[in-house]
Amino acid sequence: MTDLKKILQFSEELCLSxxxxxxxxxxxxxxxxxxxxxxxxxxxxxxxSEEFIIKKIQETFPKHSILSEETGExxxxxxxxWVIDPLDGTTNFTHNLPIFAxxxxxxxxxxxxxxxxxxxxxxxxxxxAAKNKGAFLNKKPISTTSSTTLSKSLLAxxxxxxxxxxxxxxxxxxxxxxxxxxxxxxLGAASLDLCFVAMGRFDGFYEFNLKPWDxxxxxxxxxxxxxxxxxxxxxxxxxxxxxxxxxxxxIHNEMADVLNQEQYKIFYDLK
Numbered sequence: 640m641t642d643l644k645k646i647l648q649f650s651e652e653l654c655l656s657x658x659x660x661x662x663x664x665x666x667x668x669x670x671x672x673x674x675x676x677x678x679x680x681x682x683x684x685x686x687x688s689e690e691f692i693i694k695k696i697q698e699t700f701p702k703h704s705i706l707s708e709e710t711g712e713x714x715x716x717x718x719x720x721w722v723i724d725p726l727d728g729t730t731n732f733t734h735n736l737p738i739f740a741x742x743x744x745x746x747x748x749x750x751x752x753x754x755x756x757x758x759x760x761x762x763x764x765x766x767x768a769a770k771n772k773g774a775f776l777n778k779k780p781i782s783t784t785s786s787t788t789l790s791k792s793l794l795a796x797x798x799x800x801x802x803x804x805x806x807x808x809x810x811x812x813x814x815x816x817x818x819x820x821x822x823x824x825x826l827g828a829a830s831l832d833l834c835f836v837a838m839g840r841f842d843g844f845y846e847f848n849l850k851p852w853d854x855x856x857x858x859x860x861x862x863x864x865x866x867x868x869x870x871x872x873x874x875x876x877x878x879x880x881x882x883x884x885x886x887x888x889x890i891h892n893e894m895a896d897v898l899n900q901e902q903y904k905i906f907y908d909l910k
Contacts, residue, residue: 643754647769650743650756653695657688657741658760661726665761666735682733685709688725688741696721708852718748722855727757728828737761742830744855746878755856757830766834766860774837774864781838783865783887789819789897792842792890795832796823799848808903809847815897816845829883833857836885837864843887843894845871847906849880858885867891871898871906881909 664684672681689709696705700721705713707723721743726732728739737759744755750770757766766781768774774781786792794816798809817823824841826832830853832844837860858868858876868876868885873895876883886894898906 643769643772646745647754647756647767649699650745650754651765651767653692654741654743654756654758654765656695657692657725657743658758660684660688660691661732661739661741662760665732665737668733671733681709682726682729684732685726685729689723692723692725692741692743706851708850720746720748722746722752722852724830724852727830727853728826731827736827738826738828738831740828740830740834742852742856744852744859746855752855752859755859757834757856757860759831764834766837766857768837768860768863770859770863772863774860774862776834776838781864783836783861784839784842785889786842786887787889789816789890789893790821792820793840794820794823794894795826795835795841795844797825797827797829797832797846797849801848805847805906805909808905812845812898812903815900816894819897829853830857833861833866833868833885836866836887837861839887843890844885845883845894845898847871847882847909849883851878851880854880854883858883861885869895871895871903879910882906 668682670683702717703719704715704717705721724742727742732739741758744752747753754769766776835841836844867888871882871884
């Protein structure tokens with residue numbers, strides 16, 4: 640199966656089925672583990688969702704590679720790489736806050752991400768995109784806002800798990816944007832932040848120290864909806880997710896100017 644339309648359909652069905660697993664476990668968590676810090680969590684729902692997704696991909700595309708948040712990389716040296724977050728927003732999930740998602744992206748060597756799906760099962764919202772085919776929410780086309788200045792914009796961001804030298808500076812950036820906009824929101828699920836830029840709920844989004852599975856699908860969906868996704872200095876978006884700036888394009892340079900003030904150049908030490 641190499642037809643992009645069929646691959647996207649497979650990814651959509653996979654997201655919906657994994658979402659059913661999350662909904663079934665929502666409010667009924669049996670086990671919560673800490674990963675890198677006390678606020679970096681993994682539940683039995685993360686594991687069950689991931690195992691289901693990996694099994695279905697391996698059955699359908701046995702020669703494809705897989706990169707997933709909990710398992711890591713399952714490498715078959717393929718030109719195709721599935722990038723999976725089985726539960727984006729685990730902390731929200733453990734606190735019964737219905738802002739979480741399944742995120743599945745497919746990267747083709749030399750072409751970047753070619754399809755992406757993000758599903759918020761609590762709200763039954765399925766975002767999807769195929770490269771050069773537009774972005775959709777529950778089968779209906781979506782597009783970004785037309786805000787032209789930060790002063791009339793609503794942004795989203797996130798904060799790091801690790802309380803290191805970047806931690807305090809992240810709040811300084813937050814304040815810089817808060818003072819220049821109509822607000823900055825912190826939802827706790829980067830894939831949904833990107834999709835909300837795509838559908839026009841947010842005008843822009845920025846964050847750092849994310850991972851490939853946090854941004855792979857969402858960034859494609861945002862791009863296909865008319866957004867610009869880049870590094871903080873407007874250069875190519877790092878696949879690693881180490882820094883991301885996403886906006887409706889009109890305010891992109893203005894956001895980049897804030898992020899590239901001298902006191903924030905230290906963030907470019909992150910690789």
